Amino acid sequence: xxxxxxxxxxxxxxxxxxxxxxxxxxxxxxxxxxxxxxxxxxxxxxxxxxxxxxxxxxxxxxxxxxxxxxxxxxxxxxxxxxxxxxxxxxxxxxxxxxxxxxxxxxxxxxxxxxxxxxxxxxxxxxxxxxxxxxxxxxxxxxxxxxxxxxxxxxxxxxxxxxxxxxxxxxxxxxxxxxxxxxxxxxxxxxxxxxxxxxxxxxxxxxxxxx
Numbered sequence: 001x002x003x004x005x006x007x008x009x010x011x012x013x014x015x016x017x018x019x020x021x022x023x024x025x026x027x028x029x030x031x032x033x034x035x036x037x038x039x040x041x042x043x044x045x046x047x048x049x050x051x052x053x054x055x056x057x058x059x060x061x062x063x064x065x066x067x068x069x070x071x072x073x074x075x076x077x078x079x080x081x082x083x084x085x086x087x088x089x090x091x092x093x094x095x096x097x098x099x100x101x102x103x104x105x106x107x108x109x110x111x112x113x114x115x116x117x118x119x120x121x122x123x124x125x126x127x128x129x130x131x132x133x134x135x136x137x138x139x140x141x142x143x144x145x146x147x148x149x150x151x152x153x154x155x156x157x158x159x160x161x162x163x164x165x166x167x168x169x170x171x172x173x174x175x176x177x178x179x180x181x182x183x184x185x186x187x188x189x190x191x192x193x194x195x196x197x198x199x200x201x202x203x204x205x206x207x208x209x210x
Contacts, residue, residue, distance in 0.1 A: 006074040008088050008121055010128035013062055013069035017081055021071070022059065024084035026051040032111050037173040039146050039182060044173060058092065068093040068105075068136075070128045072112065072121050088116040091125035093133055093141070105129075105138035110151065126158050130191060139192040146170070147183035159194075160187035 011018070030051055033040040041054060061067035072089035073082045089112035096104040107129060112121045133141055145151035147165055156162065162185055169184035 008072050008116065008119070008124065009075045010124050011071045011073055011076070012128075012132060013059070013071055013090075015059065015063060017076075018071060019059070021082065021084060021087055022052065022055055024087045025090060026055050028087060028090070028111050028113060029055070029109075031114070033173060035114070038151075039170045039173060043171060061094070066095050066097055068095070068129060068132045070125055070132065072116070072125055088113050089121045089125055091122075091129050093129045093138070095136065095138060103137060104140045104142070105133045105136075107141060107143040110154075122154055123158065126155075130189075134191050139190065141189045141191065142187065144184050144186045147185045152185050155187050158189075160189045162187050 026048070029040065030046050030048075032038045033042070033046065034044060042050060058067060058069065062069050070091050070093075071082075071087065073086050074088070076082050076086075090109065091107065091111070092109040094106045094108050096102065096106070107126070110122060110125060112125070130141065133139070141160075143155055143160060145155060164186050165183055166186070167183045168181035170182050172180040172182050
């Protein structure tokens, strides 16, 4: 697969700048659930109206400040807006709304268009979510993925620590009436402890978030 014609950038979702992309966001989500058989909020056959409604609820949460949505797009010149086919991926962070959990967040969505995979997009999206989480004082992040999935392997690579598995956690996609259930793996990452670790003077140990 040839590389994209322009580098991918991450952008925090803005209703004014990105609100028109909602149908393409829903389409990307549907593609991941049907083609990749990713476990999502719905079982096939997917209804477009149901998906659009679900995403409008997520965007309403973003507008209220209880959710962060990050988009993967080509670089957008100032004063212009991306078009629907520019959408390459997205990730979301749900912020805990309890007083006792005001330092926590949960990554509950990570989607990358098949054409732009294996180019660092997932890592860039997670890095952007971690940055936005830290800006908001959310230093303890959680995520759960289907066991033995590509997402599980990715979050291990991104430095997330596994703390358990739950068998038969979600109905499997592509199985009649969801008769098969898949196991789920749970992870956490403490951004505060990472920031307090001593920095190595070895230049070879530095990493890029490209």
